[in-house]
Amino acid sequence: MLTRDTTHTLTDQLVARFAERIRSRLLPAGTRLPSVRACAVQQGVSPHTVVAAYDVLQAQGLIESRRQRGFYVRDYVEKSVKATANKAQDAIKNKTLKDAVSLSLPAASARINATSLIRGMMHKATHPQPGAGMLPADWLQNQFLQSALRKVVGLEELRTMSWGYGVPMGDEMLRGLLADRLKTLGLPVIADQVMTTVGATQGLDIVSRTLLKAGDAVMVEEPGWSVEFARLAALGMQVLPVPRGADGPDLATMRRYCETHAPKLYVSVSVLHNPTSYSLRPASAHHILQLAKEFGFYVVEDDTYSHIAPEHATRLSVLDGLRRTIYISGFAKILAPNWRVGYMAAPPDMVDRMLDTKLLSTLTSPAIMERAMALCIENGQLRRHIERVRNRLVQARKHSVQLAQQAGCQFVTEPAGMFGWVDTGMDTEVLAQRMLDENYLIAPGTLFYASRQPSTLMRINYACTQDATFWHTYQRVRAEFP
Structure with a gap:
């Protein structure tokens, strides 16, 4: 949580927190930030502090205010493309062909909400992340890979x-x-x-x-x-x-x-x-x-x-x-x-x-x-490794399903494989922001729709949701919302 000290004001701390997440794309373009009142409650500060922080973020070009809709993360990649396009058009109008060619337009960039999920997968953390797209490292570690590599290098x-x-x-x-x-x-x-x-x-x-x-x-x-x-x-x-x-x-x-x-x-x-x-x-x-x-x-x-x-x-x-x-x-x-x-x-x-x-x-x-x-x-080592991982995943899935249901989540699809598709009953993009405050990366449902529509669903990785601490944190944060 934000701390009250003489080195950095609460406004500065709040700005730094949102700015880091936006620049690292953990909060992708188009994400709606909490309302001023909701953010104040979540962060334990006054509404005045939140307004001041949002003003600074707007001045930095990281967020924008949409009339009667709230505050949203800006697509600064798109902004850069448009700026380049404007320069190129100016060059063409001024008949400076050389400048126009040097400012050749890049292809329209894809929405960076997709890369936010990849960055989340690669984000280093001290504990398993429920939104991860891979099995935990300790599940994959083995000796035979290194042995095979040493043998190959000697050929x-x-x-x-x-x-x-x-x-x-x-x-x-x-x-x-x-x-x-x-x-x-x-x-x-x-x-x-x-x-x-x-x-x-x-x-x-x-x-x-x-x-x-x-x-x-x-x-x-x-x-x-x-x-x-x-x-x-x-x-x-x-x-x-x-x-x-x-x-x-x-x-x-x-x-x-x-x-x-x-x-x-x-x-x-x-x-x-x-x-x-x-x-x-x-x-x-x-x-x-x-x-x-x-x-x-x-x-x-x-x-x-x-x-x-x-x-x-x-x-x-x-x-x-x-x-x-x-x-x-x-x-x-x-x-x-x-x-x-x-x-x-x-x-x-x-x-x-x-x-x-x-x-x-x-x-x-x-x-x-x-x-x-x-x-x-x-040599059959991969086959034996796969069998071990499969068996471990079966047990992890049973345990994770039990913990999720106890935490109030409902599975909208039959549990199978690596991932669970669960309904939280609230906008999981908003939930994701609050869980980041608790150092947990979740995969909100909106990331899995081409139109990026709001969703109450989230994807969980069964292997990474074995710790009851995560689910206790989820329940506490979830209770903050109506």
Whole structure:
């Protein structure tokens, strides 16, 4: 809480607190700040102090006052783009072509609310964060990764490879093992259809840059991964949100989009969808593939959570046999987030185009990390590690559900996978600000909607919500609001 001392006034402390969160994007553009009265109660200060702090933040260009609506965080990225645009227009009017060229306009930036979630994931804290998108570090730590890396570094083949760019498609040994892994899921592929990527996120980017051009329409599930909304918007795509339910996406909405906008792509997390943890039902998958064939769009299946999901779960790529589908996955969620080892499997006639896009972005992928990952798979150590994590997650999920329900939260989806989708009964964007005061980062529901609509929902990470202290804090803060 704010302290009363002679060094810094309460106003200065309050300004510093909000300014740091805005500049670090933990409070993203468009966030509504608490009303003057509510902020005064929350921070234990007078309304006069809050008014003075908000005035300073406005003077710094960090927030803006909207008549009869309150105070909102400004999009200073957008402000910068507009300023550059104005300078360029002035240069053109003055017929100074050289200046106009030097002030070439950047692409319209995606809303930074998506990056706020990423920054939250990477925010260093002394305790687990309920809004985290990864498993805790102590769940992932092991000895076999280091052993595999030491072994790989000693191989003459890999030492030689380090002085070149390596194999463009990715480590051959790893791709062979990944092809075998996909066969166990029911997806018959050969190693030449598998390409490694710098994490699953790059796989999604490769697909977009290969199949789409600016202005194309893309269907994306909502609620969904806000980074995907922002990434597509940054590429100039028209994002079409499709409501995601327990069975799968809203098929009627998909058909309307197909008839009206002719989308080129549909992005789906079929298994353990983020944030709801829904898994696709066979009947829904069948209808999606029928729509894809009828209207000619491709489906990119993001199977990021494949290692903690049942192998028999319905996957679009398996039903389709990689005709109109592209499969993407990786190891960040289960083993080594910072190694950024991902992979994709595509139709044979599309592989070369995908490889060209990869070459233009990263040239190749880290061979040493990929070969070390291959050794972990080959000797069975990864499989045993996955079993341990799965068992631990089952127990954590049971405990977290119990604590959440005791704290008054209601699960709006059946608990499964890594994440819980819970209803708090209040605007979770407001709740997130107060929880930051308590050093807890939560993932408010608004981050998972393309339109950034207010939401009473929040996503919790089962592995990071085992401490009753968090839930006691949540209850105390929640009680401050009507």
